[in-house]
Amino acid sequence: MRIIEAVDYEDLSRKAAGIIASQITLKPASVLGLATGSSPVGLYRCLVEWYKNGDLDFSRVSSVNLDEYKGLSGDNDQSYRYFMNSHLFDHVNIDKARTFVPNGLEPDSSRECARYDQVLADAGQVDIQLLGMGHNGHIGFNEPEDFFEKGTHCVDLAPSTIEANKRFFQKEEDVPRQAYTMGIGSIMQAAQVLVVVSGAEKAEILAEAFAGPVTPRVPASVLQLHQNVVLVADQAALGKLKERMEAGK
Numbered sequence: 500m501r502i503i504e505a506v507d508y509e510d511l512s513r514k515a516a517g518i519i520a521s522q523i524t525l526k527p528a529s530v531l532g533l534a535t536g537s538s539p540v541g542l543y544r545c546l547v548e549w550y551k552n553g554d555l556d557f558s559r560v561s562s563v564n565l566d567e568y569k570g571l572s573g574d575n576d577q578s579y580r581y582f583m584n585s586h587l588f589d590h591v592n593i594d595k596a597r598t599f600v601p602n603g604l605e606p607d608s609s610r611e612c613a614r615y616d617q618v619l620a621d622a623g624q625v626d627i628q629l630l631g632m633g634h635n636g637h638i639g640f641n642e643p644e645d646f647f648e649k650g651t652h653c654v655d656l657a658p659s660t661i662e663a664n665k666r667f668f669q670k671e672e673d674v675p676r677q678a679y680t681m682g683i684g685s686i687m688q689a690a691q692v693l694v695v696v697s698g699a700e701k702a703e704i705l706a707e708a709f710a711g712p713v714t715p716r717v718p719a720s721v722l723q724l725h726q727n728v729v730l731v732a733d734q735a736a737l738g739k740l741k742e743r744m745e746a747g748k
């Protein structure tokens with residue numbers, strides 16, 4: 500794993516956006532694996548700015564997103580489809596027909612999971628998978644579990660995730676209780692994984708994920724088994740991981 504230390508969130512966003520921008524420049528028909536949450540907002544802002552400056556071309560890019568709340572339509576301003584449109588897709592020249600997000604409105608979970616696995620298979624290997632990390636170490640919506648789920652599945656959100664995400668909703672009852680998420684197996688197929696983590700409140704779980712045992716109780720820990728992971732984190736988030744790595748030397 501390569502660790503890139505950023506001074507703060509702005510610096511982290513520019514550095515991580517630079518990695519995605521070079522991927523697109525080197526391979527214009529890249530398949531991007533995209534993520535939502537507050538962590539990647541700044542990097543999407545950079546990508547939009549560089550596109551507007553004429554430095555980036557998304558016309559041949561396609562994308563697959565990690566997850567979507569079950570029960571929300573793409574028009575709902577809390578859905579991850581809406582997030583992707585408003586933070587990135589609406590502002591760059593990507594062909595929206597080649598941007599994929601699970602369909603939160605499909606009530607039949609096994610049907611939607613099978614459909615999305617087919618979408619992933621048809622998209623081909625993800626060149627770079629962007630990931631944030633939840634406070635409990637979740638990636639996408641792969642919550643702490645007894646085993647790693649391979650493919651797309653429907654999850655019951657952990658109480659801590661509902662608590663963390665309620666800030667985006669009017670009230671806690673509005674947070675959906677379930678979501679569709681790409682599985683750990685699919686995430687691990689990406690050629691490269693780019694993890695962005697910011698803030699002191701993630702320092703402990705970041706250290707656990709990258710210096711602790713590989714366990715489905717901390718889903719991000721599986722990334723220790725991936726051969727091409729780049730972690731871009733700010734100093735506040737990296738504090739504990741650096742201590743653990745230095746102590747382990």
Ligand code: GLP
Nearest residue numbers: 535536537538631632633639640
């Ligand atoms: C959400 C998303 C994840 C995201 C995580 C962290 O629940 N499903 O993909 O990485 O929470 O969010 P944030 O970056 O806002 O801390």
